[in-house]
Amino acid sequence: xxxxxxxxxxxxxxxxxxxxxxxxxxxxxxxxxxxxxxxxxxxxxxxxxxxxxxxxxxxxxxxxxxxxxxxxxxxxxxxxxxxxxxxxxxxxxxxxxxxxxxxxxxxxxxxxxxxxxxxxxxxxxxxxxxxxxxxxxxxxxxxxxxxxxxxxxxxxxxxxxxxxxxxxxxxxxxxxxxxxxxxxxxxxxxxxxxxxxxxxxxxxxxxxxxxxxxxxxxxxxxxxxxxxxxxxxxxxxxxxxxxxxxxxxxxxxxxxxxxxxxxxxxxxxxxxxxxxxxxxxxxxxxxxxxxxxxxxxxxxxxxxxxxxxxxxxxxxxxxxxxxxxxxxxxxxxxxxxxxxxxxxxxxxxxxxxxxxxxxxxxxxxxxxxxxxxxxxxxxxxxxx
Ligand SMILES: *Cc1c(COP(=O)(O)O)cnc(C)c1O
Numbered sequence: 001x002x003x004x005x006x007x008x009x010x011x012x013x014x015x016x017x018x019x020x021x022x023x024x025x026x027x028x029x030x031x032x033x034x035x036x037x038x039x040x041x042x043x044x045x046x047x048x049x050x051x052x053x054x055x056x057x058x059x060x061x062x063x064x065x066x067x068x069x070x071x072x073x074x075x076x077x078x079x080x081x082x083x084x085x086x087x088x089x090x091x092x093x094x095x096x097x098x099x100x101x102x103x104x105x106x107x108x109x110x111x112x113x114x115x116x117x118x119x120x121x122x123x124x125x126x127x128x129x130x131x132x133x134x135x136x137x138x139x140x141x142x143x144x145x146x147x148x149x150x151x152x153x154x155x156x157x158x159x160x161x162x163x164x165x166x167x168x169x170x171x172x173x174x175x176x177x178x179x180x181x182x183x184x185x186x187x188x189x190x191x192x193x194x195x196x197x198x199x200x201x202x203x204x205x206x207x208x209x210x211x212x213x214x215x216x217x218x219x220x221x222x223x224x225x226x227x228x229x230x231x232x233x234x235x236x237x238x239x240x241x242x243x244x245x246x247x248x249x250x251x252x253x254x255x256x257x258x259x260x261x262x263x264x265x266x267x268x269x270x271x272x273x274x275x276x277x278x279x280x281x282x283x284x285x286x287x288x289x290x291x292x293x294x295x296x297x298x299x300x301x302x303x304x305x306x307x308x309x310x311x312x313x314x315x316x317x318x319x320x321x322x323x324x325x326x327x328x329x330x331x332x333x334x335x336x337x338x339x340x341x342x343x344x345x346x347x348x349x350x351x352x353x354x355x356x357x358x359x360x361x362x363x364x365x366x367x368x369x370x371x372x373x374x375x376x377x378x379x380x381x382x383x384x
Pocket of ligand 1: 077078079080103105106150175177178196197198199200209210211
């Protein structure tokens with residue numbers, strides 16, 4: 001651990017957590033597809049649903065090393081990771097404090113499932129530490145945050161939330177999907193548990209659905225105890241694909257982050273764009289905070305087209321940039337939050353949280369910036 005911590009990011013991505021091919025000395029990890037392993041006189045009883053096949057166990061080391069934690073676990077989806085984590089630390093009568101700007105699937109899980117378990121929860125009214133303090137109760141056992149948030153890229157003060165949690169003896173968890181450990185490592189700022197939708201940057205090619213949790217060995221063991229009952233493990237075939245994808249995580253995310261900053265600055269000055277939401281712009285209200293807790297500002301941004309443009313026509317007119325529900329692939333994609341993640345809210349509710357019909361969420365890929373600019377400009381011309 002301490003030795004690998006000194007390795008550079010790209011070296012960790014490429015090498016940490018390889019399964020050595022002792023038999024044939026192949027260059028990459030072999031895939032172990034066995035669903036049955038020897039059980040007599042063995043130290044570890046291996047089974048895919050126990051999250052401990054060779055591929056699962058080794059790839060978890062790469063994720064833990066990237067997140068600066070002792071341990072990690074890989075799941076069948078981001079939701080499997082977050083639901084297992086929540087259920088490992090919350091029981092009947094406990095209370096969760098959760099940020100109001102949150103991934104829609106997490107909101108659904110809390111609202112639809114928590115009442116069945118008798119777990120209480122409160123969404124904050126904002127994302128400052130005071131907003132979290134205001135809704136904390138005597139039975140609060142976990143505080144969960146997401147930063148940068150979807151789709152308006154608000155920034156929560158990670159260190160301040162972690163400090164507040166510690167002062168009250170409350171655990172803190174964070175969804176680090178949007179930044180990825182390339183741009184942000186919440187454990188260094190005191191957060192207790194980090195989770196990911198590995199479907200996004202970890203996979204990076206829009207062809208894998210997976211999740212991960214990283215934390216101390218003690219917390220991960222507790223999550224494991226619930227995880228083996230819920231059964232949300234990932235097949236070794238996909239674990240292997242995820243390992244291959246993660247070798248380029250650093251290269252991809254750095255390139256995407258660089259592109260996003262260039263495009264955000266360009267869009268900010270664009271006469272047909274009325275507003276840009278990107279933590280790397282000096283005009284972003286939490287720019288200084290983002291700069292203090294992130295190594296890079298990430299590759300997600302949102303922007304509003306001026307009122308006389310049709311945002312749907314704009315997306316239909318794009319030729320290179322795809323309209324897509326998900327995000328974080330090497331290809332650039334856009335989506336309308338008011339028709340997708342926030343479609344179930346009323347117009348008034350959307351106005352209240354700042355999701356206008358003109359808003360476009362932009363997941364920036366690795367393409368050449370000049371081609372992306374050209375595509376956006378021609379789509380704007382065709383969306384009157
Ligand atoms: C996609 C996503 C999730 C859920 O992950 P799945 O892999 O779709 O289950 C959770 N949090 C964030 C921020 C996401 O973008």
